[in-house]
Amino acid sequence: MSSSLLTNSSAMTALQTLRNVSSQLATTQNRISTGQRVSTASDNAAYWSIATSMRADNAALSAVSDSLGLSAATVDTEYTALTAVVGDKTGGLTKLQALLVEAKTAGIDRTKIQADITQIQQQMKGTADAATFNGVNWLSATAATPATFNLVSSFSRVGGTPTIGSISLTIANYSLYTSTQTGILDKVSGPASVNTINISALTDSTADQTTLDGYITQVTAAINSVASAAADLGAVKNRISTNADFVKTLIDSVDRGVGQLVDADMNAESTRLQALQTQQQLGVQALSIANQNSQSILSLFK
Incomplete structure (x- = not known):
């Protein structure tokens, strides 16, 4: 090979090779430092675009997951209060019903029974008032309580169009007390509402026994209504739980998909x-x- 003072071919070849190696080295070092083989659009425009869209979807799914957690806590609070109001032999509507049946006994002191009934009525109202989570209370509704409540349940994107799924609940189905006395326990059905039943002045007369029968029927209907509301919220709880598990699984799946596209080996x-x-x-x-x-x-x- 001839030698020249003006052109050093060997040096030029070696320099070009060194530049190429240095460029590859910089790329490899960037992949190791970021953990990604596609970290910018210049690395692979198609994969970068797909990964960016999938990450955006995952961010939305994370928000849905957070919302489902909030919804689950809200529904659980209302559900727990409703089951407490239904009660058992020691309290709630079930105990109230038993006391009214007991009050039909001839010669019994109904004033003392009324004292227990009053305690149960106050207990149920207190339970309903306390059923508040994050400022939301469906059991003690006010004028500011919305007629329906929408719980975010899912997120999807088809053809670039995002869709938000929701579970819609009608609050009147769960309201025990309202500002207009139209709740399950404060609406007047017969001589009084469940919340205002008072038997202290009743006697063994036929008319008063008929009044007691009306109260028992009224409380039995309330038990059925509150139990139905609790069962409905129980189903909503299960639906939210299922959706929450699915969203978490979907987030993990999308993360794996993004990793397959852009993660470095x-x-x-x-x-x-x-x-x-x-x-x-x-x-x-x-x-x-x-x-x-x-x-x-x-x-x-x-």
């Missing part, structure tokens, strides 16, 4: 890094040797 990249570092060292030596050719030509003129 760290084992392969580490191996490549070592190889490129060796090539870089050899390239520097090759360039040094090529530059020595020019020095050798100059020595001929000394």
